[in-house]
Every structure is written in C-alpha cells, then in structure tokens.
Amino acid sequence: MHTSELIAQVLKVLAAGLLLISFALLSGRRTQQLITLFAWQGAILFVSTGLVAYSSGLTEMYYSAALTLILKVITLPWILNRLINRLGAQWDSEQLVNVPVTMLVGLVLVIFAFGLAQPISSMATTVTRHTLGIAIAVILLAFLMMITRRKAVTQVIGFLAMENGLFLAATSATYGMPMVIELGIALDVLVGVFILGIFFFQIREQFDSLDLRHLESLKED
Amino acid sequence: MRAISFVRQFVEVVLAIAIAPLFAGWISQCRAWMQNRSAPPLLQPYRMLRKLFLKDVALATNASVLFRATPYVLFGTMALAAAIIPSLVTDLPLARVADSIALVGLFATARVFLSLAAMDIGTAFGTLGARREMMVGFLAEPALLMVLFNAFLLFGSTSLPSLVDGYRTHPSVIDPSVIFASIAFVMVALAENARIPIDNPTTHLELTMIHEAMLLEYSARHLALVEWASSLKLFNYACIGFALFFPWGIATRGEDGLGSLLIAIAALIGKLVIAGAALALIESLSAKLRIFRAPEYLAMAFLLAVLGLLVHLLLGA
Numbered sequence: 001m002h003t004s005e006l007i008a009q010v011l012k013v014l015a016a017g018l019l020l021i022s023f024a025l026l027s028g029r030r031t032q033q034l035i036t037l038f039a040w041q042g043a044i045l046f047v048s049t050g051l052v053a054y055s056s057g058l059t060e061m062y063y064s065a066a067l068t069l070i071l072k073v074i075t076l077p078w079i080l081n082r083l084i085n086r087l088g089a090q091w092d093s094e095q096l097v098n099v100p101v102t103m104l105v106g107l108v109l110v111i112f113a114f115g116l117a118q119p120i121s122s123m124a125t126t127v128t129r130h131t132l133g134i135a136i137a138v139i140l141l142a143f144l145m146m147i148t149r150r151k152a153v154t155q156v157i158g159f160l161a162m163e164n165g166l167f168l169a170a171t172s173a174t175y176g177m178p179m180v181i182e183l184g185i186a187l188d189v190l191v192g193v194f195i196l197g198i199f200f201f202q203i204r205e206q207f208d209s210l211d212l213r214h215l216e217s218l219k220e221d
Numbered sequence: 222m223r224a225i226s227f228v229r230q231f232v233e234v235v236l237a238i239a240i241a242p243l244f245a246g247w248i249s250q251c252r253a254w255m256q257n258r259s260a261p262p263l264l265q266p267y268r269m270l271r272k273l274f275l276k277d278v279a280l281a282t283n284a285s286v287l288f289r290a291t292p293y294v295l296f297g298t299m300a301l302a303a304a305i306i307p308s309l310v311t312d313l314p315l316a317r318v319a320d321s322i323a324l325v326g327l328f329a330t331a332r333v334f335l336s337l338a339a340m341d342i343g344t345a346f347g348t349l350g351a352r353r354e355m356m357v358g359f360l361a362e363p364a365l366l367m368v369l370f371n372a373f374l375l376f377g378s379t380s381l382p383s384l385v386d387g388y389r390t391h392p393s394v395i396d397p398s399v400i401f402a403s404i405a406f407v408m409v410a411l412a413e414n415a416r417i418p419i420d421n422p423t424t425h426l427e428l429t430m431i432h433e434a435m436l437l438e439y440s441a442r443h444l445a446l447v448e449w450a451s452s453l454k455l456f457n458y459a460c461i462g463f464a465l466f467f468p469w470g471i472a473t474r475g476e477d478g479l480g481s482l483l484i485a486i487a488a489l490i491g492k493l494v495i496a497g498a499a500l501a502l503i504e505s506l507s508a509k510l511r512i513f514r515a516p517e518y519l520a521m522a523f524l525l526a527v528l529g530l531l532v533h534l535l536l537g538a
Contacts, residue, residue, distance in 0.1 A: 016397030
C-alpha cells in the first residue's frame with residue numbers, strides 16, 4: 001500500500017517535470033539544446049512508463065517503456081544530432097518573437113487542458129489518471145511550439161514532442177494502447193523523421209536556409 | 222514563558238544582523254575559488270563596514286532629508302523582516318504582527334526608498350539605476366507572491382512560522398508544486414538581490430549596473446548601512462527559502478530548551494554554507510542577461526510559480 005502511494009507521488013513529480021520541459025522547449029533558442037531537452041522528455045517518459053508497468057503489473061507496458069527508451073531517448077536524438085551536424089546547423093539560434101507573451105499563451109493553454117481533462121480523469125481508474133491534464137497540456141504546448149517556430153528542424157522537434165504528449169495521454173488514461181498500434185506509431189515516427197531529414201536537405205538546397213518563411217511564397221520574385 | 226520567546230526573538234534578530242555580512246563574504250569567497258582567483262578573507266565585509274563607519278560622510282549639496290534617512294529606513298526594514306522570518310525558532314512574538322504578504326510589502330518599501338534616494342541627488346546614474354530597479358522589482362514581486370501562494374495552498378496559512386510548524390505535522394510532502402515553486406523562488410531571489418543573471422554585484426560598469434548605480438552617491442556610514450542592509454536582504458531571502466523548502470532543524474513551537482536553539486543555529490549555519498556555495502556556483506555558471514532579457518527571465522519565474530499552483534490544484538493533495 002505504501003509503495004503504491006510513493007509510486008503515485010513519484011509519477012506526479014515526473015509528469016510535472018514533463019510539463020516543465022515542454023515550457024523549456026517553448027522558450028529554448030539553440031537547436032542543440034532543444035534536442036537535448038527532447039531526449040530528456042523521452043527519458044522521463046521512459047521512467048514513468050516503467051513505473052506504471054511495475055505498479056500495474058502489465059507486461060505490455062514494459063515493452064512500450066523499452067520502445068520509448070530505444071526510440072525517443074537514443075535513436076531519434078542521435079538521428080537529429082547527426083542531421084544538424086550534417087546541415088551545419090548545430091549552433092543555429094532562432095529569433096523568437098516575444099517569449100513572455102508565448103509563455104503566457106502557454107499558461108492559458110495549460111489551464112484549458114486541465115479544465116478539459118478534469119471530467120475525463122474523474123472517471124478513469126488508472127494510477128496515473130491525474131496526469132491526463134498534463135498530457136493534453138504537453139500536446140497543446142507542442143502545437144504552440146510548432147506555430148511559433150520558423151526553422152524546419154525545430155518544427156520537427158515540436159512534432160516529436162507532440163507525439164510524446166500523445167503517448168503520455170494514452171498511458172495515463174488507459175494504460176497504453178495495444179502493442180500493434182504502438183509499434184505502428186513508433187515505426188511511423190521513425191520513418192517520418194527520416195523523410196523530414198531528406199526534406200531538410202531539399203529545403204536547404206532550394207533556399208540556402210532552413211527558414212520555412214521561404215516556402216510561403218509561391219514563385220520567385 | 223512569554224519572556225523567553227521574546228529573548229529568543231531577540232537572539233534571532235541579533236544573529237541575523239551579525240552573520241549577514243559573513244554570508245556575503247562566504248559567497249564572494251566561493252565565487253573567487255570557482256573562478257580561480259585568490260579569495261578575499263571571510264571577514265572582509267566586516268573590515269569594509271568598519272572602514273566605512275570610521276570615515277566622514279561626504280554629502281552632495283542638494284541632498285535632502287530623504288537621502289540621509291534612507292540608509293536607516295533600509296536597515297530598519299531589513300532587520301524587521303529578519304524578525305518575521307523564522308530562521309531559528311517559529312515561536313516569534315513579532316511574527317504575529319505581519320504575515321508573509323506584509324513581508325513582501327516590507328521589501329517593496331525598502332526598494333521604493335532606495336530608488337527615491339537614488340533619484341534625489343539628480344545624477345544620471347542614480348536615476349538610471351532606480352528605474353531599472355523598479356522594473357526588475359515590479360516583475361519580481363508577483364512571482365515572489367505566487368511562490369508564497371504555493372506554500373500557502375499546501376499548508377493553509379499565510380504566516381511563515383505556521384508553515385514551518387505545518388511541515389512537522391505532514392512530514393512526507395514531495396508535492397510536484399514544490400519543485401516548480403523552488404525553481405521560481407531561486408530565480409526571483411537572484412533577481413531581487415542583484416545577483417548575476419540580472420545584475421552583477423561587483424560591477425561598476427555604467428551600462429550594466431543596477432543596484433550599484435543607486436549607491437554611487439552614498440559614502441561612509443550611509444554606504445555601510447546600505448551595504449549591510451543588502452547583505453541582510455540576501456540573508457533574509459535565504460532564510461525564506463529555508464523556511465519554505467528546507468525547514469529542518471528550526472525549533473518549532475513547544476521546543477523551548479537551549480539545546481533545540483543550538484541545533485537550530487547549527488542547522489542554519491550548515492544550510493547557509495551550502496546555499497552560499499550553490500549561489501556562487503549558479504553565478505559562476507551563468508552569464509549576465511541583457512537588461513531587455515530581464516522581463517523574459519522574470520516572466521519565466523512567474524510562469525513556473527503559477528504552474529506550481531495549477532499542478533497542485535490538478536494533481537491534488
């Protein structure tokens with residue numbers, strides 16, 4: 001009884017850490033730093049999934065925790081790091097418009113997400129039901145990150161962070177999705193990053209920069 | 222029984238006033254070590270104060286009463302704040318007068334007086350420093366209040382001594398909101414005490430200084446009092462932090478013996494040593510922000526504190 005209480009407490013702390021990293025992703029300037037933060041987000045997700053697996057005794061959850069570790073903590077950050085090294089973009093920093101305002105918008109999103117999750121989590125029975133609000137907040141913050149960014153690489157990081165949020169939502173509401181679906185999503189994300197990596201090179205070839213503003217004009221002036 | 226708590230209150234205030242310069246000295250010593258410089262002796266701040274008290278005051282010709290009174294007001298408010306904050310004991314007769322919202326007001330009073338005094342002489346630097354100080358202050362204050370609200374929500378009281386007493390009754394608190402609040406508190410404390418991400422306490426470079434710019438016109442005993450008050454302010458912030466997040470060792474209500482007081486003093490000194498080293502580490506690792514990045518930094522602190530509140534409400538206790 002006492003250990004399960006402790007696990008629930010630790011899970012809450014981990015979920016709060018995920019939210020913190022989401023805000024750090026929103027305000028970070030250097031691409032390298034964002035990739036490190038993304039890897040940390042994956043690591044927290046791995047630990048919390050492992051804990052949920054331990055407390056619920058579901059073998060499937062151990063597999064999805066292992067999948068998180070391999071894919072989100074090791075493989076994807078490695079691929080992204082290689083990509084930005086090859087693109088020579090590792091010291092790139094982005095001009096962000098008005099970070100305080102972005103932060104306040106993020107805060108409003110968090111309040112919205114918490115309000116949205118309240119009725120759902122009151123019906124759920126899982127040990128992590130309280131973290132559903134945080135999961136939705138992480139998804140919305142990743143959306144916000146994709147909106148405010150202009151560089152291709154950082155938008156992809158936002159996309160991956162959103163996937164982390166969805167994964168957290170799945171574990172917190174229903175102890176994870178069926179293994180087949182999880183494997184499918186993992187494969188999708190991996191292939192997606194590969195394809196987007198090819199896109200990076202194409203975009204740079206065309207416009208000599210990774211700034212997505214250039215994609216908005218239909219023809220050259 | 223009543224008399225003894227007044228005695229303990231007196232001991233606490235005197236100890237705070239006495240060791241505040243020592244704390245500042247310890248921080249500058251740690252900083253020097255971390256930056257591979259030879260460190261000034263630990264007692265350097267006291268020698269500085271003695272030297273300043275022995276000198277004669279040089280006043281600007283157009284200095285008003287406000288300018289001359291401000292050092293005493295600063296020192297007085299900081300000493301009063303030290304009386305409210307439970308650094309050693311929680312059974313403080315004076316603490317009943319003011320809760321921690323009033324404490325924030327006390328810090329604000331000191332800030333207003335210092336800024337007005339800096340503008341009083343009419344030099345460009347004084348005005349510049351005062352304006353910057355007010356900007357930082359008005360952004361830092363809501364963040365500090367939000368940090369305090371986090372603790373209030375957790376324990377249902379706005380007075381710091383009863384928060385510390387509350388910690389004893391629920392010993393197993395690892396609330397996620399505490400993490401957010403503690404990070405926000407460190408950020409606010411750095412900004413409020415003119416520490417490195419916002420201001421460099423050792424600089425005299427015109428374009429970057431905030432706190433020092435306000436003190437340029439002060440000399441001798443006035444300067445000594447202002448310096449002493451600012452080290453006391455740093456000490457007070459450290460003690461607020463200990464009361465909110467690490468209240469171990471503080472003698473709670475009912476522990477009246479001399480032994481518990483000695484334990485409290487030992488615990489306080491141990492915590493101050495660690496906190497000073499940590500502060501020096503933060504200062505050595507981070508670069509000073511441009512003044513226009515300061516709102517961003519403080520908005521971050523405010524945001525973290527509000528997130529702490531939200532997380533507390535959502536995850537429930």
